[in-house]
Amino acid sequence: MTKTSTNRVDWRALWASGDLARFCFISLGILLHATNETMVATVMPAMVGELAGVQLVGWSLAIYELGAIVAGAAAGRLVSYVALRTNMMVAAMLYAAGALVCATAPSMPLFLCGRLIEGLGGGALVSLAFVSVERLFARAIWPQLFGVMSAIWGVAAFSGPVLGAVMTELLSWRWAFGVFTLGGTAMALASFIVLDTPEATRPQATGGSAPPFPFAALGCLAVSVVLIATAGVDIALLRSSLLLTLGLVGLALFIYIDALKPRSRLFPSRLFSWRSPVGAGMTMVAAFSVATCSFTVYGPLLLTSLHGIPILTTGYIIVGGALMIATGVAGFAYTVPAGSIPLILLCALLQGGGFGIAWPFVTRVIVASAKEGEQTIASAAVPTMQRIGYAVGAALTGIVANASGFSEGLNREAAASVAAWLFLAFIPLGILGCLAALRISGATDTKPAKLSISVGEID
16 A cells, blocks of 8 residues: 555555556446446437337436445445455446346346346445545545546546447447446456455454444335336326325435434434535435436437437537536426527536536535534435435436326327426426525535634545
């Protein structure tokens, strides 16, 4: 392990010791997960055209995120009993197996099984990447390495749609998943060679005990997301309303159960209370994560069905995300039905940039405002809430899309009806996110001294 006495990274020393190569390698897990997470949007039109099952499109992201949430929580605890290298190899093999199932799936249900397996492997790879930094590198350079990993995540997330579009245009949508099959397999094989240090080849605590796994909370979350997603299949007023209600009640129960388990909890206390920046910040993260799923899941499919816009073009549209989230969500309600590429690009820029600008500051405020002893939980809670928001949002988009016309199958008339309602339905959540942001801003303005000290401590 490369030692350093300052917060400055000696990249030459890292390279000479081999630690830099290890860091690049473990970051590959983030690259694989984030790219695959967003790539599915641009392969969806070709995939639905071959496999049918447009009613299940919302499941493709919901089930992936659900697997990632469960595996991410489990992987961080398993390193206490199983070597990091072994965990990394198993996670990469699981990821590759899921990608292979997706690439060869003859039907939408089997494709969704592959997405679940991919999510399990990808979520574990991301969790293990962060664990690897803490175990293999000096504490003084963790902030810089985590910063690089965040940049890798951002680049991967925005390059995913382009990769999917290019592979679909040049070869087929199946090869888009084939690439990840090869990538996951290569990472599994290379883990044995690259992760050869004592810290990576032995359990973290052979005689100690790991934090308990939140079985009850995550089980409740999984059932809730499945209930909401199921409500959108074969729309029937009574049945769908009942399933949706049960799913929403289950989400509330998940939060309640999590609060009862202090040793295994996923979120800080008073999760959605606007009396503190923590609650307002988590509300903002949840609202915007749910609200922005519409275009991610259905945007390319609608553009291709309504206007015959090439898949590659939709990939570049998604990459252009940059400025204000709520305005982008509202703008899609007009631009997607109209088929205006410049205006769609503008809305994507507004939405994506809102995440890019706000997220680092929101995370800092949440961590700085957390109760004593809950800072670690609060820092991990932001990406966890974001994943949950994506899973729930994808399930909800399925309800809206199928209720608006996709339950009758994929055709131009159905797509036009879906495009008119899919984005309007989530504008209230965009407004809620903005109100929460204003609440955060007001709280930080009234307590500048305390916040600046806490942020300084985090840095």
